Amino acid sequence: MIRNTQTIRVFAPATVANVSCGFDVFGFAVHEPGDEVFLTLRNTPRVKILSIHGDKGLLSVDPEKNTAGVAAQAFLNAYAPDAGVDIELFKGLPIGSGLGSSAASAAAVLFGLNRLLGHPADGKALLEFGLQSEKSACGSAHGDNVIPSLLGGFILIRSYHPLDIRHLPIPEDxxxxxxxxxxxxxxxxxxxxxxxxxxxxxxxxxxxxxxxxxxxxxxxxxxxxxxxxxxxxxxxxxxxxxxxxxxxxxxxxxxxxxxxxxxxxxxxxxxxxxxxxxxxxxxxxxxxxxxxxxxxxxxxxxxxxxxxxxxx
Amino acid sequence: MIRNTQTIRVFAPATVANVSCGFDVFGFAVHEPGDEVFLTLRNTPRVKILSIHGDKGLLSVDPEKNTAGVAAQAFLNAYAPDAGVDIELFKGLPIGSGLGSSAASAAAVLFGLNRLLGHPADGKALLEFGLQSEKSACGSAHGDNVIPSLLGGFILIRSYHPLDIRHLPIPEDxxxxxxxxxxxxxxxxxxxxxxxxxxxxxxxxxxxxxxxxxxxxxxxxxxxxxxxxxxxxxxxxxxxxxxxxxxxxxxxxxxxxxxxxxxxxxxxxxxxxxxxxxxxxxxxxxxxxxxxxxxxxxxxxxxxxxxxxxxx
Structure with a gap:
């Protein structure tokens, strides 16, 4: 039974995919810009996007047409099928910028829901949800945005099938x-x-x-x-x-x-x-x-x- | 004036080029097998291959048809046009094995001549001679054998034009x-x-x-x-x-x-x-x-x- 006062506000960062020569294999996260989501767990099985700020009216509040909603629904289906979530989405990341806008929204939702529900998903499972939500947004499950947004750092995606990723060290300066x-x-x-x-x-x-x-x-x-x-x-x-x-x-x-x-x-x-x-x-x-x-x-x-x- | 007692015996190692995924960009040296050359500087401008051991009669003693000779001639032309060298070649490396047989002979000669003549060539120049000799042997200047044979280690050849190489650290074990x-x-x-x-x-x-x-x-x-x-x-x-x-x-x-x-x-x-x-x-x-x-x-x-x- 979920108390309906469980809320969390999460920031997830923009990401640079490809990184010049690394088409489809490199991606890294930055500190800004990024998206924020405000999540409220509910005990009715329904994902609702209450509001979206900073999107200039471009995004749909229909949860099936928004990566934040798609990610939330997939996560709840897997771990808390009787629960729901209200989402407020604050887009700090410009849409269509090439900075992983949809990935950051999904990453924020997945990170937040996992925290609210007591970490039912391990890192690998979170990545799979992230890849699924990217597939729904872009038509292909390229993870070079959603993976670094979820994990931070500079990521090498050595392989997609099976998924094989490695954080590379980041030079200090x-x-x-x-x-x-x-x-x-x-x-x-x-x-x-x-x-x-x-x-x-x-x-x-x-x-x-x-x-x-x-x-x-x-x-x-x-x-x-x-x-x-x-x-x-x-x-x-x-x-x-x-x-x-x-x-x-x-x-x-x-x-x-x-x-x-x-x-x-x-x-x-x-x-x-x-x-x-x-x-x-x-x-x-x-x-x-x-x-x-x-x-x-x-x-x-x-x-x-x-x-x-x-x-x- | 070169005293004709100047001699040196040099070993140069076999090399593994490509290293699986790194076609044309990775190569490393091993400790064995390898080739040895015995070089004697002469004060007449002539490269002579006195003998070749361990080649089962496959290699030519004509210095123009042997990478050891080609490398020696190019090096002398550049730095000691009045000098010559006698070469005895001891093939520890099987010919046609894919272990950089011609590259090791050339590397041994270049390293030895550079030492005998007081290091007139810097590392970059030595590599250029190595690449030239590979071109004469294989028809193309792929350096993934001769570069690691000359430098040792595990080498990334990031680019051929311009030549850009980097030693990568070798895991200890x-x-x-x-x-x-x-x-x-x-x-x-x-x-x-x-x-x-x-x-x-x-x-x-x-x-x-x-x-x-x-x-x-x-x-x-x-x-x-x-x-x-x-x-x-x-x-x-x-x-x-x-x-x-x-x-x-x-x-x-x-x-x-x-x-x-x-x-x-x-x-x-x-x-x-x-x-x-x-x-x-x-x-x-x-x-x-x-x-x-x-x-x-x-x-x-x-x-x-x-x-x-x-x-x-």
Whole structure:
């Protein structure tokens, strides 16, 4: 029997998927932006989304059409089929930004419900619910947003079948700059741009880079990270969807960024830098490009986020 | 003026290129087998191969048709055009084994000449000579044998153009078992089997594995190393060239190996194990397969070799 006073407020972070060369295999969490959910357990079996704030009216409060609701329903079906939950959703994460907006909402709900119900799900089960909710949102169960949002840190997804993930160490002084130019990119369309097959030579260069980026993180080798941030698969075709992409990334690198890339399927551009000061300079450099071109944008600077969701 | 008493004897190690998932990007050196060269500097501009031992008469003493000679000539042209060298070559490394036989001979000569002439070449220049000599031997400048033979250790070749390499840490208790079944495989033909283009999904799995193997070495995560030793590119097509390949690798894994693969283009099969005892059990298991099938073979067990060439 659930007392209907059981409530929790949870923050889950935005995530950068792919991380340049690591198409579908790397993702990391940041400290901001992120989504918050306010959950109230009920003793009637019903998931209800009471309100959504900060979504500009874009999201549905129908729980079957919202990843927060889908994740909640799947979790309750598994562990508390007689219970329900009221959800208030506070979107700090812009929708359609390539920062894992739907993943963060789902991660916050899953983390919160698991806490409210006394941790019935282990880490692996939580990830499976996260992947399911991503499938409902994006049509494919790519976990490079929801997994780092749920677990925090920098994640290597070595394999999806079976799921095999590994936290990589995060170099101490690494910062992420995010710039979200407000244009619309559909994840499905951005995915369709990716070639279905790639020349061997290109693939070899790409896996040299993914190995390099992984080693760079493990060894805190900033130069190796910088040299490995080269994407021959997604960036060449997706850059065309992002206003001023090459100018923005060049300005970031001129300002000292280790490297840049497209966050997930975009349009957010991310840069990694050594040190907060550099990351802030990089933000100014990227910002100035969009100021001149009159594109609306948002920016954030934060260290990588090792913890994932947290109670607010 | 070179006194004609300047001599040196150098050992350079065998190497395992590709290392399962890391086609063209990973390679490591072992302690045995290897090649030795005995070099005598002369003050007449002529490279002479006095004798070759252990090659069963397969190699040419014409210095233009032997990587040891080609490497020596290129090195002398650059740094001591008035000097010459007499070479005696002791092949401890079987030819056509996939263990970098030509690379080890070249590495030994380059290391030895550089020492005899007072280190005129820095590391980068030595690697360039090594790559050139491989090009003359194999038709392509793939450095995943000659680079680890020259430098020792476990090497990531992140990029060939420009050349960008990184030593990865070697887990302390890691051993390599090698089994060379004596069948002939031509490197060029083995290379032609590799598909020229790869489905995206396969490539993603491969770069998840290369990132995993790199991280596994950096973090001494033996389980991650084991899970990442999966090759979807070369092994499926090249395994057909190697007698009993699937039986040998299965027997190795049943005996406790972390994983197996084809050394370079084969036919040598390598296995990595945690601990010497396991590596020796793995050797027995692999050996027993070839004993039963009456294939001639040679085997070696050694830790990975962090130093590369050494003076004998």
């Amino acid at each position: 690494l910062y992420c700059t995010l710039v979200f130019p407000q244009v619309e990119i559909e994840t499905r369309k951005a995915r369709e741009l990716i070639p279905k097959s790639i020349p061997l030579e290109t693939a070899v260069r790409q896996w040299g880079n993914t190995a390099g980026l992984a080693a760079g993180f493990c060894l805190s080798d900033y130069d190796l990270i910088a040299r490995s941030m080269e994407d021959l698969i997604a960036e060449p075709v997706r850059a065309t969807l992002i206003p001023q992409y090459h100018l923005v990334t060049k300005s970031a690198q001129d300002a000292g960024a280790l490297g840049c890339g497209i966050s997930g399927s975009g349009p957010t551009v991310f840069a990694l830098s050594k040190g907060k000061e550099t990351a802030q300079k990089v933000r100014e450099a990227m910002r100035s490009v969009y100021e001149k071109s009159h594109v609306s944008y948002q920016t954030w600077v934060s260290p990588l986020n090792p913890e994932g969701p947290r109670i607010v | 890691l051993y390599c078992t090698l089994v060379f079944p004596q069948v002939e495989i031509e490197t060029r033909k083995a290379r032609e089997l590799i598909p020229k283009s790869i489905p995206l999904e396969t490539a993603v799995r491969q770069w998840g594995n290369t990132a995993g193997l790199a991280a596994g070495f950096c973090l001494s995560d033996y389980d991650l190393i084991a899970r990442s030793m999966e090759d979807l590119i070369a092994e499926p097509v090249r395994a057909t060239l190697i007698p009993q390949y699937h039986l040998v690798t299965k027997s190795a894994q049943d005996a406790g190996a972390l994983g197996c693969g084809i050394s370079g283009s084969g036919p040598t099969v390598f296995a990595l194990s945690k601990g010497k005892e396991t590596a020796q059990k793995v050797r027995e298991a692999m050996r027993s397969v070839y004993e039963k099938s009456h294939v001639s073979y040679q085997t070696w067990v050694s830790p990975l070799n962090p130093e590369g060439p050494r003076i004998v």
